[in-house]
Every structure is written in structure tokens, then in C-alpha cells.
Amino acid sequence: MEINFKNKKALIRVDFNVPLDKAYNITDDTRIRMALPTIQHVLKNGGSAILMSHLGRPLKKLKEDGSLDVEKFTLRHLTGHLGELLGVAVKFCPETVGDTAQQMADALQPGEVLMLENTRFQKEEEKGDPEFSKKLAALGDVYVNDAFGTAHRAHASTTIVAQYFAPEARTFGFLMKNEVENAGKVLNNPARPFTAITGGAKVSDKILLLERFLDLVDNIIIGGGMAYTFFKAQGGKIGNSLVEDDRLELAAELLKKAEAKGVKIYLPVDSVVADKFDNNADRKVTASNAVPDGYMGLDIGEKARAEFSSVIKSSKTIIWNGPMGVFEMPNFAEGTKTIATAVAEATKAGAFSLVGGGDSVAAVNQMGLADEVSFVSTGGGAMLEMLEGKELPGIKAITG
Numbered sequence: 001m002e003i004n005f006k007n008k009k010a011l012i013r014v015d016f017n018v019p020l021d022k023a024y025n026i027t028d029d030t031r032i033r034m035a036l037p038t039i040q041h042v043l044k045n046g047g048s049a050i051l052m053s054h055l056g057r058p059l060k061k062l063k064e065d066g067s068l069d070v071e072k073f074t075l076r077h078l079t080g081h082l083g084e085l086l087g088v089a090v091k092f093c094p095e096t097v098g099d100t101a102q103q104m105a106d107a108l109q110p111g112e113v114l115m116l117e118n119t120r121f122q123k124e125e126e127k128g129d130p131e132f133s134k135k136l137a138a139l140g141d142v143y144v145n146d147a148f149g150t151a152h153r154a155h156a157s158t159t160i161v162a163q164y165f166a167p168e169a170r171t172f173g174f175l176m177k178n179e180v181e182n183a184g185k186v187l188n189n190p191a192r193p194f195t196a197i198t199g200g201a202k203v204s205d206k207i208l209l210l211e212r213f214l215d216l217v218d219n220i221i222i223g224g225g226m227a228y229t230f231f232k233a234q235g236g237k238i239g240n241s242l243v244e245d246d247r248l249e250l251a252a253e254l255l256k257k258a259e260a261k262g263v264k265i266y267l268p269v270d271s272v273v274a275d276k277f278d279n280n281a282d283r284k285v286t287a288s289n290a291v292p293d294g295y296m297g298l299d300i301g302e303k304a305r306a307e308f309s310s311v312i313k314s315s316k317t318i319i320w321n322g323p324m325g326v327f328e329m330p331n332f333a334e335g336t337k338t339i340a341t342a343v344a345e346a347t348k349a350g351a352f353s354l355v356g357g358g359d360s361v362a363a364v365n366q367m368g369l370a371d372e373v374s375f376v377s378t379g380g381g382a383m384l385e386m387l388e389g390k391e392l393p394g395i396k397a398i399t400g
């Protein structure tokens with residue numbers, strides 16, 4: 001970060017949207033830990049930190065009497081743990097903006113940390129309200145955005161607030177900078193062959209991504225539930241496998257476009273099929289376009305694993321989004337595991353690999369391979385939108 005933080009109050013947007021149990025203990029503090037380098041940098045360089053974050057969707061989950069469920073969504077629950085991680089007591093402000101927030105911010109000394117109340121307690125946050133943003137901006141001297149996970153939203157604390165700081169007084173935090181740089185590695189001059197691996201449940205969720213990949217990559221591997229829509233579109237028999245009948249034409253068109261553009265599409269030639277959606281279902285391996293009646297494809301088969309692995313291992317740039325099967329059930333996790341291992345091996349051999357989007361991130365974590373790929377993105381939706389070629393408001397607000 002180029003800003004000199006000495007004697008500056010840094011207004012930092014972090015993503016502390018962590019899971020809590022019923023007693024409000026943090027059950028996974030990854031997001032908090034990821035923001036530590038940025039906060040520590042500010043403190044070490046003589047600044048103070050005013051932290052903003054959302055937690056859950058408090059305005060969508062009001063109490064029965066229509067009031068805010070402050071106890072459930074307050075960021076106060078996080079300050080103790082954050083303080084322990086930082087080695088600095090974290091002050092808490094019970095409002096996001098207002099007189100108390102302004103007074104507490106004004107009184108903040110170098111080396112101190114202040115956490116503001118949940119930004120989403122205010123309806124103005126998601127609306128990107130300028131007045132609310134201005135009040136937030138008045139709390140700090142400089143603005144740091146380290147919340148990549150919300151960079152695709154033009155909310156007050158993630159985007160609009162940046163307008164009230166001069167270009168030299170606003171910057172990305174380390175986490176956000178890292179995400180933007182790694183996305184850049186696959187989007188700008190990637191080493192070839194470039195392979196995109198997509199999977200998961202729905203074609204409709206991934207269609208923009210697939211379209212974009214047609215202009216970027218050499219190979220597209222399609223696994224998971226979404227593959228069966230493509231098989232059906234080609235006249236295959238898919239039994240009870242997941243299908244989106246309203247996307248058949250789109251799938252067929254995509255295959256045609258790929259051919260015209262010289263992009264090779266790999267669908268799983270075989271599948272592990274099951275008679276019900278259950279880990280203990282009766283299982284067998286069949287061709288993916290000849291799934292018997294009463295059966296559904298829940299994982300890619302041996303032949304598909306071998307073919308996909310060989311494509312992956314000969315690639316120099318790899319993007320992976322979406323599991324190859326229902327990896328949450330051990331009997332249908334093998335395909336995803338094989339692909340994760342192939343990505344790790346390709347990386348060891350010099351390829352650049354980026355894993356982005358919720359479930360494939362969960363899969364590499366579950367398999368203990370997160371350290372063996374080049375980059376695991378923390379921002380599911382934000383990373384997908386970046387890969388789709390969209391300009392993210394939270395990024396544009398910093399870079400101008």
C-alpha cells in the first residue's frame with residue numbers, strides 16, 4: 001500500500017461476514033485472519049484503524065415485531081477475538097454513523113482500532129446512499145478497501161464512500177490487491193494451453209462464464225450436474241440426472257460456438273450413476289449419454305477422470321470453478337478429488353492455477369490441496385464477475 005499511514009485514521013472496509021454459532025462464537029475465522037495483514041500494516045506504520053463490515057442480512061431477518069435483531073447481527077461479538085489476534089484491544093462503536101461514531105473516530109489515537117456497528121443495519125448501505133457514504137467518509141482520513149467478496153456490489157461502504165477521498169487517499173488492502181492481481185494473471189496474456197474447468201449444479205449459473213471462456217481459453221472441461229444438460233441437448237439419454245430443459249438450446253449453441261472458435265469442449269464420457277441422491281445408493285458406471293432409467297449421474301467416471309486429468313496436466317493456465325460431482329458425499333467425491341490432484345500436479349509442473357467460486361474452493365480445502373494450487377480466491381461472486389469480464393464497482397471506485 002503506497003499511502004503513508006502515519007497519524008492517519010484509516011477507514012478500512014473488511015469482510016468480517018463470518019459464521020457464528022448460537023452462543024455467538026465464531027466457528028470459522030478465516031475471513032478475519034485474512035484481513036489482519038492490512039490492519040497490522042496500518043497500525044505498524046503509525047496509523048489507526050476504523051473498521052467497517054457487514055454481517056449477515058439483518059434487514060432481511062427482522063424480529064417478529066419488525067425491529068432489528070441487534071443481538072444476532074452485532075459486530076460486537078467479533079471484537080474480542082479480533083483483539084486477541086491483533087494483540088490490541090478493539091473499541092466498539094454501537095452505531096455505524098452518527099455523533100457517537102464521529103466522536104469515537106475523532107478520539108482515536110495512532111495504534112488503536114475501532115470497529116463500527118454492522119453496515120447493513122442501515123438500509124442506506126445496500127442502496128449506496130451518498131449522504132450515508134459521506135458520513136462514513138468523514139470518520140477517516142484515508143480509505144482502504146480490503147473486502148473483495150463484496151467488490152461486485154455498489155454499496156455505500158464498498159464503493160460510494162471512495163468518492164469522498166482523493167485518489168491518493170484511497171487504496172486496496174493486501175487481500176483485495178492479491179485477488180485483483182491474480183485474476184489479472186489469467187485474464188491478461190495467460191500462458192497456453194489455457195484450460196477452464198467448470199462444474200457444479202446449474203448451466204444457468206455458469207452461462208456467462210462459459211460464453212466468456214470461449215474468447216479466452218483453449219479447452220473447457222464441463223463436469224458436475226451441468227454436464228447432463230449438454231448430453232441431453234445432443235440427444236443423449238440421461239435418466240434422472242440433473243437437467244435444465246429450458247437451457248437445452250443454449251447448451252447446443254454453446255457447443256457450436258466453441259467449434260467455430262476452435263475451443264475444445266470436454267464432457268465426461270462416463271459417469272458414476274446412482275438410483276437415488278444418497279451416498280449409499282446403488283451405484284454403477286455408465287456412458288454419460290446412456291444413463292439407465294431410474295438412475296442419475298452424480299460423479300464423473302474413470303474414463304472421464306483420466307481424460308480430464310491429461311488435459312489439465314498439459315495446461316499452463318487453469319481456472320477451476322465448480323465440483324465434478326456431489327463431492328459432499330464420499331461415494332461421489334472421487335471425480336472432484338482426481339481433478340483437484342491433477343490441478344495440483346500441473347501447478348507443481350509450472351502451470352498457474354486459480355480456483356474461484358464457492359464450491360470448488362470448499363472442495364480443494366476439503367482435500368487439503370489449497371496450498372498446492374497457485375491461488376484460491378476468497379470472493380465467490382466477485383471473482384466470477386471479474387472472470388466474466390465485468391468491471392467491479394468496488395475496484396473501479398479505487399482505481400477511478
Ligand code: AMP
Pocket residue numbers: 199200201202205223224225226242297298299321322323324325326327328358359360
Ligand atoms: P455450484 O454452486 O453451481 O458450483 O454447484 C455446486 C453443487 O453442485 C454442489 O453442492 C454439488 O453437490 C452439486 N453437484 C455437482 N455435481 C452434481 C450432479 N451430478 N448432480 C447433482 N448435483 C451435483
